[in-house]
Amino acid sequence: MNGQGFPRGKAAIIGAATYGIGRCPGISALDMAAHAGILALLDAGLRLRDVDALYTSAPYEALGGMELAEYYRIQPKITDCNRTGGSAFEIYLQQAALALDAGLIDCALIVYGSNPASRPPAGVGMTKQSPWEAPYRPLAPASSYALAASRHMHQYGTTRRQLAEVAVAARKWAQLNPEAAMREDLTIDQVLAARMLSDPLTVRDCCLFNDGAAAVVVTRADRARDGAKPPVYVLGAASVVTHREISSMPDLTVTGAAISGRQAFAQAGVTPGEIDLAMLYDAFTITPILFLEDLGFCPKGEGGRFVEDGAIAPGGKLAVNTNGGGLSCVHPGMYGLFLLVEATRQLRGEAGARQLNSPQLGIAHGNGGVLSSQATVILGTAATC
């Protein structure tokens, strides 16, 4: 199957919001998600009673979908709380587009909130450590990404300096985003000199672990055109799971983005060269490098050289992670929904000081687990739908 049956351009994001980015004390993750959802509905000019599908990945509650439906006191026809980590939200958008096209639902709310910085979860992790890895005490998840990075460096000559380019580019974008948590100057030398966590990754190669919530509202394109804001159309959406633990990853240097990306681009009928904005899940500095390669922005092995000389920073050859990313803006555990919110803001022209010049095509690529789940969404405007 090549996914060509995907309903290209038939669903659109009509509302987007973030809430509580950075520190959000005093309320729960559920309260945060609820807040973000209401803000996204306001943005769309809709109300809670319009929502008939609810997609959320609660950080500490396995049955979080039902929990949020109850909180809102709505009765969604579809409720999902999938467990593909940070990639869940790109998959929700895919599933919502299919359900909308099938006429199962009319309005989907995709929502997430988490405040691990303000309310550290007291040992209520929802995943077990692999018995095949636990005795060797890898830092979860940093060491798994470090292992992938080590292999990429060995195989393709990728350098720590190239990894640092990713962190510095994210910081430069963050400095243009008032919402971003980390906005102080950051240089490549500072990244290289930062405290080493799990070679080759320093603390500055690792994403934040702060608070944040986000939401998007999705409806059918015909209805979206009557909305308050320009619709952002879903042109393609595909995903794949390749493993759970890093020791079972088929090839440490090739992610499932090579599969999901190819399918999503084919659905959308566009090529990487046409993309104006690339939102690539940056859990660690190695991840955007892998995704640039696997999504086809550069050949395999060239990702490190691709990002050199500020190429993905403001003014570079490709705009990547314009909100500052998981590295410098927000990463509350599962970051994927923030990719969709930033892409929506950019494609609508609402991104303030970091606004790109009239972008028409964006890609949002989510990552879950330890490079385990990959999900690619291609978004467009009325001009590219």
Add this chain to the structure above:
Amino acid sequence: MRESPHSRNGAPRNSKASSVALPHPEEEWRGHLAEGRLMIQRSATTGAYVFYPRVLAPDTGLEDLQWVEAAGEGVIHAMTIVRRKPPEPDYNVVLVDLQEGVRLMSRVVDCPNEALAIGQKVKARIDDLEGQKILVFVPA
């Protein structure tokens, strides 16, 4: 070769779940390790080696996994060093490719972290860790 209850030459003993509690392959693996042997599974049908130990073979879903002793020869495929605050010592975490073709996480001991390299040949050793047997590797 010790026959496992899960490995009767690939023939499922019963299409229904057994009512007899069998040791889980993970426990069997630890039992082998406690006896000083690094055992991995191999599909009787395809000949493919498997790690980690399972009840069913990946790819085929067959109940045909047999225990075989691994040679213990491997190559470091990927590595990281977990850095800790002194005086706690840093330690390495590696992915090792065994010559049988399976990959597993482990640690290389008896070798300074800085001397480790991807591509380096290593040999399996069974060590004690807090009263448990643990699979580690040493430079070959």
